[in-house]
Each structure stands twice: as structure tokens, then as C-alpha cells.
């Protein structure tokens with residue numbers, strides 16, 4: 001619905017999620033929750049269909065069999081798709097990056113903080129915390145506007161009476177002696193009595209609680225809200241947190257661009273020329289009555305701004321973004337207008353001014369004649385003329401000089417040489433010029449898509465098909 005909407009370019013892409021501070025002892029890229037979305041060139045709120053579409057488009061473009069294929073990039077695209085196309089993996093990725101996907105969860109072991117070495121930094125006598133309970137909540141743009149409080153029930157672990165494990169003496173591991181022939185081999189294995197924790201609890205129970213999460217106004221997709229000390233309750237460490245990741249769902253009318261809102265509106269030609277009023281149901285719950293100025297002409301593709309009717313800026317103290325409306329104009333489906341009406345319309349429209357209609361600028365393409373300019377490393381080729389014979393790498397063209405030498409030249413170092421206009425034929429000395437004439441034609445309107453005429457006639461096409469089949473047979477053998 002919003003394909004090709006230019007707002008993304010206007011604002012340089014939507015606001016992504018906040019980057020989590022990485023732990024000191026791990027690769028921060030593993031915690032990143034945005035790279036995969038960037039690889040597929042989509043927003044974090046993209047739907048499953050959008051993900052699939054982006055994947056198809058990019059994998060076609062970078063497939064190693066294609067002339068401009070890129071195997072490394074192709075692999076990256078496939079890997080990103082593998083995670084983002086799987087609802088469960090995507091959820092894990094959004095919460096904790098590739099680390100969470102690989103671990104199959106975000107620190108699900110509430111006791112992990114109690115272990116000696118793991119995750120604890122040397123020389124930092126900081127008190128550890130039970131690991132967080134994580135949860136993803138879905139909100140609408142209406143919620144982003146209002147900042148509601150979301151409630152749900154959750155379970156946390158409550159433990160009492162911590163005791164050092166008597167079996168392993170708190171080490172978490174036990175030594176085992178295995179006899180092999182004359183040899184005695186001592187091995188170490190995790191203690192079964194305490195699951196390798198080194199301690200046990202007299203009482204371990206699951207408790208239910210209600211979480212109340214104040215969703216901040218202007219919350220972004222991927223933002224996290226932490227309920228401090230409402231998670232697992234384990235003696236010996238600080239009580240854990242409940243960490244909520246906010247996922248903003250797509251809206252059927254509005255698209256979010258930072259704190260701005262964007263939508264599309266289709267007007268009839270009459271409304272575009274003679275003025276219009278329409279109502280927009282805003283995410284605030286209010287109705288916006290949108291009216292054109294007297295005498296104003298709205299053209300197709302026009303973008304208008306309604307100031308301060310965007311979303312609240314997060315932490316912006318009542319500051320709001322704007323609402324942008326992009327207009328599309330439809331023409332009447334009436335097939336014919338009476339001569340009298342045409343005279344009236346023509347009189348009116350002839351008094352209007354119109355934008356200049358430009359012909360397409362010539363571009364560098366295979367076959368184009370070019371001149372090499374501004375080469376600094378190989379100045380001997382400057383001002384040499386030739387023609388483009390291939391597109392080599394991105395932004396570079398293969399140029400064949402007049403002496404047959406072939407070079408790869410960046411596009412900005414090439415100047416197009418305009419084709420010299422064909423000399424006009426002189427009627428008197430060319431007999432075939434009787435074939436050249438001017439004819440007045442009136443095109444007819446077609447319904448839907450045109451039926452294309454095959455380049456080769458039906459009977460000839462039959463032969464070609466047979467030939468192709470033969471080639472195919474050879475290949476499959």
C-alpha cells in the first residue's frame with residue numbers, strides 16, 4: 001500500500017530500536033537487533049509479506065549466477081531471511097540479537113547469575129542480579145500516541161532457604177574415578193544433586209504476578225521498558241527485572257516516519273481542481289476535517305503537511321511530529337465529453353500554466369558513445385573516445401576505445417557524446433521515400449493489460465520451442 005512512498009527518503013529512514021549496551025566480554029554484533037533488517041533493506045515493523053518480497057527481490061539481484069551477483073551478499077540475505085521469516089526466531093532476534101537466536105532464548109536460566117565465572121567480570125565486586133524475565137508486547141499507533149498502561153499476568157520464581165550443596169560442597173562439580181585396565185582416570189562431571197549450581201533451596205515455587213507496563217508516549221519499535229525488581233526472587237542476588245520489548249504494529253492508514261505520520265489520499269480530478277473536504281480518523285481518536293484552500297489546485301503526487309498532528313516525540317515534553325498527506329488524482333471514467341463542455345473546459349484550462357515537460361535525458365548504457373575525462377591515474381586516456389560494451393562492476397563501465405583497447409572506467413569519468421542527428425532524407429534522389437508518409441491515427445482505449453504480440457509468428461514459434469526442448473534434453477542427460 002505504501003510502496004514507493006517517498007517519505008522514507010525525506011526523513012532518511014524510520015527510527016529503529018534503541019541499541020542495547022553490549023556486555024564487555026562479548027561480540028557486540030551478536031546483541032545487535034537491527035543488522036538483519038538492514039540486510040534486507042526493510043523496517044523493523046515489516047510484515048511477513050514485506051520480508052518475503054524484499055528477500056525475493058534481493059536474492060534475485062545478488063544471486064551468484066547473475067552478472068552482478070555477489071555470493072557473500074547473497075549468503076547474508078539468505079541468513080537474514082532464515083531468521084526473520086520464522087516468527088519464533090524473529091521474536092528472539094528482536095529481543096536479544098543473534099545471540100538469543102543461537103542460545104534459543106534470552107537468559108532463560110534464572111540462576112545463571114549465581115554461577116561463579118560465567119558473565120561475572122573479574123575485580124568487579126558488584127552484586128549480581130537474577131536474570132530478567134523477557135516479554136514482547138504489541139502496540140498500535142494509537143497506543144504510541146496515547147502511551148497506555150499494558151497489563152498481563154506472568155510467573156516468576158521465588159526461592160527460600162539457600163543451602164550449600166552437601167554432595168559437591170558448593171563446587172557444582174564432583175570428581176569421578178573411572179578404571180580402565182590398569183589405569184585410574186579421574187574425571188569431573190556436574191553435580192546431579194544441585195544441577196551443577198553448587199547450592200540448593202529449601203523451597204522453590206512459582207508465583208503469579210500482574211505486570212503493569214507504562215508504555216511511554218512516542219515509544220519506538222524495539223524499545224525496551226524495564227520493570228525493576230519484579231522478576232525472579234532468589235536469595236543471594238538482587239531480585240531480577242521484567243524487561244518488555246515493544247513491537248509497534250502496522251497501521252492500516254498511517255505510516256510512521258520518526259515522530260511524523262504519513263498517509264495517502266486519492267482525490268477525483270474535480271476535487272483536485274474545484275476544492276475538497278474530507279475527514280481523517282487520527283490515531284489520537286480525534287477526527288481531522290481536511291479542507292483545501294479556496295481556488296487551490298492539488299496535483300497528483302503533491303505532499304501537504306498538517307503541522308503538529310504527528311506522534312508525540314518520546315521524551316519531547318508535548319512536542320509532536322507532523323502529518324504528511326500524499327495525493328493521488330483519478331480522472332473521470334466518463335468516456336466522452338460534449339462539445340459545449342469541452343469549449344468551456346478548454347477556455348479555463350488554457351488560462352492555466354503547466355510544468356515544463358522534459359524529454360528523458362540520455363544516459364550511459366551499453367552501446368553509448370563516450371569520451372573519457374578527468375582520469376588522474378591514467379591521464380593518457382583522457383579525451384579518448386570509444387563506446388560502452390558492458391557494465392562491469394557497480395558504477396563502472398567497460399569502454400572499448402577506437403583503437404580496440406578495453407578499459408573499465410567509473411561512470412563519473414565518462415562523458416556522453418550526443419548522437420549526431422540523422423541527415424534528413426532528400427525526396428528527389430531516393431526512390432524509396434515514397435514509403436515515408438505522415439498518417440493521422442487515433443489510439444483506441446484498451447481494458448486492463450495489453451495482449452503482447454509475440455516477436456515470432458505462431459508457426460515459427462513452434463519450431464523454436466522444439467529447438468529449445470532439444471537443448472533442454474541434452475542438458476538433462
Ligand SMILES: [Zn+2]
Nearest residue numbers: 165168191194
Ligand atoms: Zn552439588
